[in-house]
Amino acid sequence: MTPVIIIGAGIAGLACARRLADAGMAPVVLDKGRGIGGRVATRRAGDLQFDHGAQYVNAHGTGFASVLAALERAGTLAGWADGTGRTHSVGVPGMSALPKALGAWLDIRQNAQVLRLVPDAGGWLLHLADGTLRASRVVVTVPAPQVAALLGADHPLVAALGAVQLAPCLTLMAAVAGPAPFLTRKDTDDPLSWIAQDSAKPGRPQAEGALWVAQAGAAFSAAHLDDDPATLTNRMLHLLCDGLGATPTSIIYASTHRWRYARVTQALGKPFLCSNNGSLYLGGDWCLGPRIEAAWDSGTAIAADLLARR
Ligand SMILES: Cc1cc2nc3c(=O)[nH]c(=O)nc-3n(C[C@H](O)[C@H](O)[C@H](O)COP(=O)(O)OP(=O)(O)OC[C@H]3O[C@@H](n4cnc5c(N)ncnc54)[C@H](O)[C@@H]3O)c2cc1C
Numbered sequence: 001m002t003p004v005i006i007i008g009a010g011i012a013g014l015a016c017a018r019r020l021a022d023a024g025m026a027p028v029v030l031d032k033g034r035g036i037g038g039r040v041a042t043r044r045a046g047d048l049q050f051d052h053g054a055q056y057v058n059a060h061g062t063g064f065a066s067v068l069a070a071l072e073r074a075g076t077l078a079g080w081a082d083g084t085g086r087t088h089s090v091g092v093p094g095m096s097a098l099p100k101a102l103g104a105w106l107d108i109r110q111n112a113q114v115l116r117l118v119p120d121a122g123g124w125l126l127h128l129a130d131g132t133l134r135a136s137r138v139v140v141t142v143p144a145p146q147v148a149a150l151l152g153a154d155h156p157l158v159a160a161l162g163a164v165q166l167a168p169c170l171t172l173m174a175a176v177a178g179p180a181p182f183l184t185r186k187d188t189d190d191p192l193s194w195i196a197q198d199s200a201k202p203g204r205p206q207a208e209g210a211l212w213v214a215q216a217g218a219a220f221s222a223a224h225l226d227d228d229p230a231t232l233t234n235r236m237l238h239l240l241c242d243g244l245g246a247t248p249t250s251i252i253y254a255s256t257h258r259w260r261y262a263r264v265t266q267a268l269g270k271p272f273l274c275s276n277n278g279s280l281y282l283g284g285d286w287c288l289g290p291r292i293e294a295a296w297d298s299g300t301a302i303a304a305d306l307l308a309r310r
Pocket of ligand 1: 007009010011012013030031032033036037038039052053054055056058112113114115141142143146171215259261262263283284285289290293294295
């Protein structure tokens, strides 16, 4: 029986695992993805790379600020002036450097999707595609709307998630030849509410043309969530060309990614949920807000509670 299994190697799961490992425990982290980091991600396509999830990371609290400061000293993060007078921290050479650093030396098992969680002799039985695992305690850090599939809709903690909401975000990645008119453009009234010249971030590899990441706003994302990939890419490319003043002949590469659960629009309002006997925790950014720091705060708070109950 594994003492602690954490489901999800996003920032919440990694923060929790890191804190437990620092306290001498040996948590096992399971993630269904090929990489780690969840929504903090870098997509590679040949020589091209794009931060197609979180664009940058900032800290408001002192705890997360000290984590970011240490990562800047190590060269994992660097400052990026976005052209509007604001400077953010970004991963180097991509945003995925952040979860990779947080996950260093942890026992993380990728391509490990948990299908179902069942109470078992005071602990939990985890059903995976290729077998089962037993754990005394389980920390679930998947997006809130995906928790019911693991626990069953009638689990008492699932009812508490009813008010939590996450909105989708459709993201275009494109390489475009020709001059780049700006570094970033934010306009919540535009179907493309955020456009960033990703290749202008520090430490990025040289690429042919400028590499752009464009995020659709809430209304466009909801309306086109189930478009087929080619239609969606064409639609978003059209909008990007308009925004950049570029012609379709200048497009070198384009693809899209759909984040079904991207941004927390209604948070739980507390850092985690826990079963009465302390054997099951639920956490993630959806507890506190739509930011990497919220995920880190949630995972860290779960670890502190779990250690206090040890
Ligand atoms: C397009 C976009 C732009 C963003 N921009 C920013 C930004 O600029 N700055 C910022 O601070 N935040 C930004 N965010 C938000 C930020 O990315 C999230 O708040 C944060 O990464 C959430 O971390 P998490 O650990 O809570 O969840 P996630 O990152 O979603 O991690 C959950 C993990 O669980 C895994 N998983 C799910 N189900 C299972 C299962 N059944 N079995 C095993 N594993 C499973 C997933 O593969 C995933 O790795 C952005 C998000 C998106 C989508």
